[in-house]
Amino acid sequence: MADEQVAAPTKQRRISQRGIATRERILEAANRLMFVRGVNATTLDDIREASQTSKSQLYHHFADKQELVRALVKYRGALVLQRERGGLERLRSFSGLVRWRNALVQANSLNNGKYGCGLGSMAVELSDQDEQARSMLSETFAAWEKLISDGLHRMRDSGALRQDADPEKLATGLMAALQGGYLLANAAHDVAPMEVALDMALDHIKSFLTEPAGEPTR
Amino acid sequence: MADEQVAAPTKQRRISQRGIATRERILEAANRLMFVRGVNATTLDDIREASQTSKSQLYHHFADKQELVRALVKYRGALVLQRERGGLERLRSFSGLVRWRNALVQANSLNNGKYGCGLGSMAVELSDQDEQARSMLSETFAAWEKLISDGLHRMRDSGALRQDADPEKLATGLMAALQGGYLLANAAHDVAPMEVALDMALDHIKSFLTEPAGEPTR
């Protein structure tokens, strides 16, 4: 968006392996720090120190803090989607959904509910102040929901889910329960609300099962 | 909490009507600005200007920015609870819940889903950086949920809700759906996800009704 590529002779900047590694170190540190402190409360000096780099490196790889944050949105989005793909792309049954729920709950309980969702927190903090970040986050949520709805579609196609179930809406509802659960758990410093929220959403999906399997959610 | 009241002769600071009004003006301005820009992105000068006061007033009424923010947490919490009491304390039927849902959706749709929930946004922004604010917010959420669960208790007592319904869990689930809905709506700049989320939670509650009234949710 900054450079016009027009017909500049050979203007592309070469980038070495070392450079890539540094950039990665910066993003990794930003990811870590901003997860626990929030985006706005994390300074570039914090990141510089944590990533063992220097100011010039930060500005060598990112135009300014906003660009770094945007890169982080992309980075974190990719991480989450990758992780979620692992847990969702083979989803074919309700019990698979329960396992998915349990994994998220367990991960969050390691922090006693603190910090919330890496994407959700950024969405709240950035949506009202960086349109570009907001739209990337919105797309990432959509992709995440699609992983879920694809699984629900498979369940519907295989007959596990009734025909009148709406995978897209069920996925949106589940995502909202997840995000709301993260938020309440973070405020309470306790995973319990997140469990209740996810169980509600799962019960709702369960009500669309063709054979109402009554297994408990954990 | 700052001053020990012990037995100091007559040490309490008198406060005039005018002083109260100014303090109120400051809080009102802070509330407005921080709602749209977020807490950290709003400066004291913004607030000073919007409230038609001066720096000395800000520091006359609040020790520092953190104290102002904490006062805002209390202020906003009181506003929300007051508003919600109006919509929930007479709750006795499922259709009352639907009306409550519609009011929230409509209010949020006026902003096209932007800004989210005044309490939820603060919870995300502050939970990881101000323990006192976090715990106040957590208590406010609990009080809000109690307004809901009280209504559900009344519904259960009157026989509208089955005995095996758990009002507290239903209320937590509904609150999570609401907060998650706000979050997704804010990221998408579209109320739709909030509607889907609330409808899911309401459907879940509906599944506990004794006579499954089939009226649509709007």
Next chain:
DNA sequence: CACGGAATGGACTTTGCGGTCCCAATCTCC
């Protein structure tokens, strides 16, 4: 109506942090 404390305006100070710059080290390719 005078006195004291509260309320107010706004200039001033301080500081944290984003952003710039320059020089050195290291790499790459001929």
Next chain:
DNA sequence: GGAGATTGGGACCGCAAAGTCCATTCCGTG
């Protein structure tokens, strides 16, 4: 092996925003 690039360190700059201070005005009270 040397020219020209990229990578790197870190001092420095500038500004915006938090926070201080004091002179002045307002107002309730004896």
